[in-house]
Amino acid sequence: MAEVNITVDGKKVTAPAGTLLIEACKGAGIEVPSFCYYPNLSLQGACRMCLVKIEKMPKLQTACTTVISEGMSVTTDTEEVHQARKSMVEMLLGNHPLDCPVCDAGGECELQDMTFSYGAAESKYIDAKNHKEEQQWSPVVYFDRPRCILCYRCVRVCGEGMDVWALGVQNRGVSSIIAPNQDDHLECEECGMCIDICPVGALTSGAYRYKTRPWEMKHVGTTCTHCADGCKTTLGVRRCDTGMEIVRGDNRDKSGINGDFLCIKGRYAFDFAHHEERLTQPLIRKDGRLTPATWEEAFELIGKRFAEVRGKHGGQAIGVVGSTRTTNEDNYLLQKFARVVLGTNNIDHHRTADFPALAAALSGKPEMTASMRDVFHAPAMLLIGNNPTEQHPLLAWQMRNNVRLHRARLYVVNSQPIKLRRQAASFSQIPAGGEGKLAAFLAGDDSAVDALLNEKTTRDSCIALREKLRGEANLVIIFGSEIRGNNITSVVKFASAIPGAKVLCLADYANSRGAADMGLYPDLLPGYHRVTDAGKFHEEWGGVPEARGLTFPEMVESAKAGALRACYLVGANPIGRFGIDPYAFSHSFVVVQDMFLTETAVMADVVLPAANAYEKSGTFTNTCGDLQLVKKAGEVTGTKSDFEMIVRIADAMGFDLRKLVPFGRGAHFDMGQSRGAQSGEADRHAVWLQAQGLEPQMSPFDPMAILDEIQRLVPGYDVSRMNLLAGNEQHTTLAGSGTGALQNPELIVPAQDDLFSSGTLGRYSRTLNSVIENHHKESAETDVAAD
Amino acid sequence: MASLVSHPDEVKVVTKRFGKGATSLDRYLELDGYKAVQKALGMQPDAVINEVKNSALRGRGGAGFNTGMKWSFVPKQSPKPKYVLCNGDESEPGTCKDRLILEHDPHSVIEGVMIAGLSVQAHVGYIYIRGEYRYLSEIMQKAIRDAYGRGFLGKNIFGSGYDFDVYWHGGAGAYEVGEESALMESLEGKRGIPRIRPPFPAVIGLWGGPTIINNVETLASVPHIILGGADWYAGLGPPKNGGTRLFCLSGHLNRPGVYELPLGYNLRKMIYDVGGGISNGRNLKAVVPGGSSTPVLTAEEIDVGMDFDSLAKAGSMLGSGGVVILDDTTCMVKFAQRIMKFYQHESCGWCIPCREGTDWLKKTLTRFHAGGGTKKDIDNIQYLAENMLGRTFCPLGDAAAMPTISIVKKFRKEFEDHLEGRPCPFEKAGAVRELPVMA
Amino acid sequence: MKFSDQFEQRFTEMLTHYPTKRSVLVPTLLFAQDEIGFLSDEVIHELAGRLDLTDLEVRNVISYYSMLTTKPRGKFNVQVCTNIACMLRGADELFEHCEKKLGIGHKGTTPDGLFSLEEVECIGACSWAPAAQVNYDFHENLTPDKMDRVLDEYKKKGTQ
Numbered sequence A: 001m002a003e004v005n006i007t008v009d010g011k012k013v014t015a016p017a018g019t020l021l022i023e024a025c026k027g028a029g030i031e032v033p034s035f036c037y038y039p040n041l042s043l044q045g046a047c048r049m050c051l052v053k054i055e056k057m058p059k060l061q062t063a064c065t066t067v068i069s070e071g072m073s074v075t076t077d078t079e080e081v082h083q084a085r086k087s088m089v090e091m092l093l094g095n096h097p098l099d100c101p102v103c104d105a106g107g108e109c110e111l112q113d114m115t116f117s118y119g120a121a122e123s124k125y126i127d128a129k130n131h132k133e134e135q136q137w138s139p140v141v142y143f144d145r146p147r148c149i150l151c152y153r154c155v156r157v158c159g160e161g162m163d164v165w166a167l168g169v170q171n172r173g174v175s176s177i178i179a180p181n182q183d184d185h186l187e188c189e190e191c192g193m194c195i196d197i198c199p200v201g202a203l204t205s206g207a208y209r210y211k212t213r214p215w216e217m218k219h220v221g222t223t224c225t226h227c228a229d230g231c232k233t234t235l236g237v238r239r240c241d242t243g244m245e246i247v248r249g250d251n252r253d254k255s256g257i258n259g260d261f262l263c264i265k266g267r268y269a270f271d272f273a274h275h276e277e278r279l280t281q282p283l284i285r286k287d288g289r290l291t292p293a294t295w296e297e298a299f300e301l302i303g304k305r306f307a308e309v310r311g312k313h314g315g316q317a318i319g320v321v322g323s324t325r326t327t328n329e330d331n332y333l334l335q336k337f338a339r340v341v342l343g344t345n346n347i348d349h350h351r352t353a354d355f356p357a358l359a360a361a362l363s364g365k366p367e368m369t370a371s372m373r374d375v376f377h378a379p380a381m382l383l384i385g386n387n388p389t390e391q392h393p394l395l396a397w398q399m400r401n402n403v404r405l406h407r408a409r410l411y412v413v414n415s416q417p418i419k420l421r422r423q424a425a426s427f428s429q430i431p432a433g434g435e436g437k438l439a440a441f442l443a444g445d446d447s448a449v450d451a452l453l454n455e456k457t458t459r460d461s462c463i464a465l466r467e468k469l470r471g472e473a474n475l476v477i478i479f480g481s482e483i484r485g486n487n488i489t490s491v492v493k494f495a496s497a498i499p500g501a502k503v504l505c506l507a508d509y510a511n512s513r514g515a516a517d518m519g520l521y522p523d524l525l526p527g528y529h530r531v532t533d534a535g536k537f538h539e540e541w542g543g544v545p546e547a548r549g550l551t552f553p554e555m556v557e558s559a560k561a562g563a564l565r566a567c568y569l570v571g572a573n574p575i576g577r578f579g580i581d582p583y584a585f586s587h588s589f590v591v592v593q594d595m596f597l598t599e600t601a602v603m604a605d606v607v608l609p610a611a612n613a614y615e616k617s618g619t620f621t622n623t624c625g626d627l628q629l630v631k632k633a634g635e636v637t638g639t640k641s642d643f644e645m646i647v648r649i650a651d652a653m654g655f656d657l658r659k660l661v662p663f664g665r666g667a668h669f670d671m672g673q674s675r676g677a678q679s680g681e682a683d684r685h686a687v688w689l690q691a692q693g694l695e696p697q698m699s700p701f702d703p704m705a706i707l708d709e710i711q712r713l714v715p716g717y718d719v720s721r722m723n724l725l726a727g728n729e730q731h732t733t734l735a736g737s738g739t740g741a742l743q744n745p746e747l748i749v750p751a752q753d754d755l756f757s758s759g760t761l762g763r764y765s766r767t768l769n770s771v772i773e774n775h776h777k778e779s780a781e782t783d784v785a786a787d
Numbered sequence B: 001m002a003s004l005v006s007h008p009d010e011v012k013v014v015t016k017r018f019g020k021g022a023t024s025l026d027r028y029l030e031l032d033g034y035k036a037v038q039k040a041l042g043m044q045p046d047a048v049i050n051e052v053k054n055s056a057l058r059g060r061g062g063a064g065f066n067t068g069m070k071w072s073f074v075p076k077q078s079p080k081p082k083y084v085l086c087n088g089d090e091s092e093p094g095t096c097k098d099r100l101i102l103e104h105d106p107h108s109v110i111e112g113v114m115i116a117g118l119s120v121q122a123h124v125g126y127i128y129i130r131g132e133y134r135y136l137s138e139i140m141q142k143a144i145r146d147a148y149g150r151g152f153l154g155k156n157i158f159g160s161g162y163d164f165d166v167y168w169h170g171g172a173g174a175y176e177v178g179e180e181s182a183l184m185e186s187l188e189g190k191r192g193i194p195r196i197r198p199p200f201p202a203v204i205g206l207w208g209g210p211t212i213i214n215n216v217e218t219l220a221s222v223p224h225i226i227l228g229g230a231d232w233y234a235g236l237g238p239p240k241n242g243g244t245r246l247f248c249l250s251g252h253l254n255r256p257g258v259y260e261l262p263l264g265y266n267l268r269k270m271i272y273d274v275g276g277g278i279s280n281g282r283n284l285k286a287v288v289p290g291g292s293s294t295p296v297l298t299a300e301e302i303d304v305g306m307d308f309d310s311l312a313k314a315g316s317m318l319g320s321g322g323v324v325i326l327d328d329t330t331c332m333v334k335f336a337q338r339i340m341k342f343y344q345h346e347s348c349g350w351c352i353p354c355r356e357g358t359d360w361l362k363k364t365l366t367r368f369h370a371g372g373g374t375k376k377d378i379d380n381i382q383y384l385a386e387n388m389l390g391r392t393f394c395p396l397g398d399a400a401a402m403p404t405i406s407i408v409k410k411f412r413k414e415f416e417d418h419l420e421g422r423p424c425p426f427e428k429a430g431a432v433r434e435l436p437v438m439a
Numbered sequence C: 001m002k003f004s005d006q007f008e009q010r011f012t013e014m015l016t017h018y019p020t021k022r023s024v025l026v027p028t029l030l031f032a033q034d035e036i037g038f039l040s041d042e043v044i045h046e047l048a049g050r051l052d053l054t055d056l057e058v059r060n061v062i063s064y065y066s067m068l069t070t071k072p073r074g075k076f077n078v079q080v081c082t083n084i085a086c087m088l089r090g091a092d093e094l095f096e097h098c099e100k101k102l103g104i105g106h107k108g109t110t111p112d113g114l115f116s117l118e119e120v121e122c123i124g125a126c127s128w129a130p131a132a133q134v135n136y137d138f139h140e141n142l143t144p145d146k147m148d149r150v151l152d153e154y155k156k157k158g159t160q
């Protein structure tokens, strides 16, 4: 694009043609204030804060609506400009309540900042202010009318950004008011974008309001633990009686693949962490009942029993189930533990997408996986199956906004009239279950078209769609779990013929992709290498069992038959999720690591209270393959990270830990996690470190150490550690992966989560439940999937 | 129905068919109706534009922009349909002239719309009439039906091969909708929030197509220009201020009414000759020369020609032709308060300075007039109005600020006379009913 | 939701005048209000449905225009202009007179549902001030006496 030269406050500034003056100024380090301007939302020119002087124009002009032109000369710091801005703030304050001391936004309020900058604090206003009572619009959205400065950001982000259009403007003049779609309440996706985008405290969050002040929180940027999109979320945490409490989630700094987007889960559903049913003590079954025990007792017992079974019956008598919400480091360590310590390939996880097939199809095609950012920039997208609006909120946001802001073409093929059809250039409704046939048809199997036809979709329309797609370049093909096995091969085949095309396979949980990449498969090692062909893993680990292990359903059968003597379930609830007979494992010694007494945990012999992903460090890989940092934000006394527990169990089994985890760095003692009067010196030291922003790095269980091994051994993970640590996502590729192996498609069971549910976790989120109740849906307890 | 008046100084152009039954199509035709459009059909579009440009016809809606010039901004080629939009939202306080045109000569408006359309090669015109003018809507709808009935509108008008449709559209009570971009929003079925400019309507207007927007009186003048010629029309007024306009004389006059006078007509004569002088034998205090948004003139400032340029020189504006006369019993504080009450009520609320500024000013002026004012208030009123001026999203903010600034400047003493809880010295002119609450 | 045939006819015809459906909204709302008396939830929902809008969008528009109302009002809506030209010629006194005569204030409705009273902005009758509109009818050059006669007329009409 052509470059345009302008002068701002005497500085020469160059920016691409079409750039808005306000952006050009920002690029040159000159801040032009604004309330209504918000990047990527439609222009309003309403707040008049951005008025600047442009040479040859008699009146001040709004920088937010002015497109730069060659030779334009602008001044942003004249007396006139300053006075204009000051008076805008003064006029706003005329009716704005001065309740900053109790306002949630106090301390991070744009109006407050502006008042300060322009010295408009002295009030000329002495008449009565217009008043209206505060309203609750939904469990998470409160509206305080008098604080509203009518910047219309909320209205636009809800409409343009979310395609929900739940907010409007009513009345006119000074009576103008932001109004919800249901008269006195909202019916919407409850994403909370309106709250976060509000420059003042007019829209506040039911989860956060009146809880704390921004400066009393520590802010930790981490990755959301809910769906597989991997939004970056900044958690506001605060000390509490039982550790560190998470009080807020947002992404106001716009870093990360999601910019400022978060859905309801990312923004509010961290509250499961402090649910009163959270386990904070190990439990051991004594006389048939789960009874509190000490960590030492628990580890000793587990170590003893696991070692016994392995010794007497061999590794094949032990089953391991991993999690789709634990970190890559946890998962890598878990499968290594299974293979190296327990000596078994009996390891599996809840599969929600066929990544092995994808890896197989993509091997040797390095550029062909789409990142989450690609979805925002691709000129064209094809979506087959899934309903991203419900299941992949960020992905849906990226697709929608790519269409809106870049005029990308979106082609949607689905058995249901999903909401994204509203952004689609073409929507084809096909019979349920026809997605695989579509893949075949795209790949050239014309006979497959018959399975796609109905009143709305004709042979001709299918052919036309295929032709259109073939004519695209840099197409991103996104498909849900409807496409598995050979159909994935077909999609990749079709994509390979389109220049620059990429594919994206949708799984359901925060680290589903990571679980797959890290080798939680009975027949596949990390990086989709077959166990029969362990190669470098064999060397590194000093041996890998060669026989293919049991899948989870096979483990159940084996347990029923009395052959599976022990079972180790880490952050998984298969009993709840798959509706399995809990007595299936009654002859096995069962160890469960989890946050809650799940359906699976209640039948265990030992239950270990686990920390969740907000309470530990490591990495997640989102469904696209974007690797991101997970950072410890919250903390619940009495829990331990899965990573640490695995290491402890290995230790208790008498295993030489040096062969399992990198050892020898840092101080080898546990800091202890108790708080209050009983806490020891070490703890006080930790408090001091925390206060200074210095993370105590003394744990021997530092997951970052094993990340080295992952980066070294797992193909595609050799990304820049620097960038990763800096908080940026790093896209991994599947190109160099192992050959994968054909998986039984029946092992893939979609999570069936929607916007307001999140497997087992969701059941413990008060916010999600209150929203569900509010939306008059069935109680979350009964029909929500577990992970 | 509003009553008609007349005065020997009047030059009847737009009003020439008033009272002659021209709502009937036959009658209109007898009175040279639809001749101009037929003439225009035989002209090159550019020639039509030039004729209007040279006639020095300036917009009668308020801003006074050269009409032909405005039409010439419409791009010749446009992928989207072009439109003509006639602004009959007439809501500027003091203005009641479009009403008379619509009542007495609706076909002239249709004809003006058609000629405007021809000049830019548009094929559709809308006539937007404010919701309160229901009876005029009916007159207009009948006129349109009649014109269709004769083949003057629709396909192949006058056998020319040119298609042109004209539709009526109605408002529902909003002054701001008279602002041209808000008018388009309203016509598109939305809230009357103005649009960001540029782009101007001539380039991107209704439904994204280039759109000419003109006032009723402006368009009703056009057929006369086409028939009478640019020179004749331009010659009626001073240079660059062509023709006549309908002055709506109101307030403390003996003979209020709507008079058609040439541009440049002396204001003093207008008040004392045409309007019959100040009523009840009182003396003149102030004049609002062009609708409530124009700065007021004092009794000393009335030796001025009533045209766009002379009034601009005198620090005011010709505006919409609403000439409001205030005698010496009028309280200027109350007057300022009433004007601000209007703008506060009519602000669309989009931008901060207009929304908050008008509300603040109204509250202050109300309290002030009720006896709760302070000396600081006077400065504050001026400060607020000056800080609104030129900084709002659309000119409504200016419309509220300009008269206020002029009143405070020119009648500061009257403000001072209200101080220290003193009762309004002009009590009879209407005291505010209750003292408002203070914070 | 049932509107009159005339409404339906006009609605259908107006839809053909514009390239987008929602363009008919503002005048249509006023016609609907003229028939039903006010814009009820039912009317809003009906028109929203016809024009492919959400109820919210229709409400946003309604609340912008001062002639549109979502609350019932009297059979005769007496709208007294108190803007400058009328004010100078006694509109405030006229309005007060109406308040006393009808026993209601601004935006009030008489208990018999016959009259509503409203102080309105300039109605385009400045040269014939003071003026008022009763529903859509103009009454100009008013005095309190003349106003009494006007109101009595309506009262007669309304109780016949």
Ligand SMILES: Cc1cc2nc3c(=O)[nH]c(=O)nc-3n(C[C@H](O)[C@H](O)[C@H](O)COP(=O)(O)O)c2cc1C
Pocket (backbone or CB within 6 Å): B058, B059, B060, B061, B062, B063, B064, B065, B067, B087, B088, B089, B090, B091, B092, B175, B176, B177, B178, B179, B180, B181, B213, B214, B215, B216, B218, B219, B394, B395, B396, B399
């Ligand atoms: C707040 C506001 C209200 C206006 N109201 C009217 C109006 O009621 N009628 C009108 O013709 N023009 C009105 N105008 C002027 C129009 O914006 C526009 O300039 C005019 O219709 C153009 O027509 P003209 O060139 O023939 O004057 C208004 C302008 C503003 C800023």
Ligand code: SF4
Pocket (backbone or CB within 6 Å): B176, B194, B346, B347, B348, B349, B350, B351, B352, B354, B355, B392, B393, B394, B395, B396, B397
């Ligand atoms: S100046 Fe601003 S608030 Fe006022 S009417 Fe114009 S846009 Fe609306």
Ligand code: FES
Pocket (backbone or CB within 6 Å): A033, A034, A035, A036, A037, A044, A045, A046, A047, A048, A049, A050, A051, A062, A063, A064, A065
């Ligand atoms: S940022 Fe430009 S007007 Fe608000």
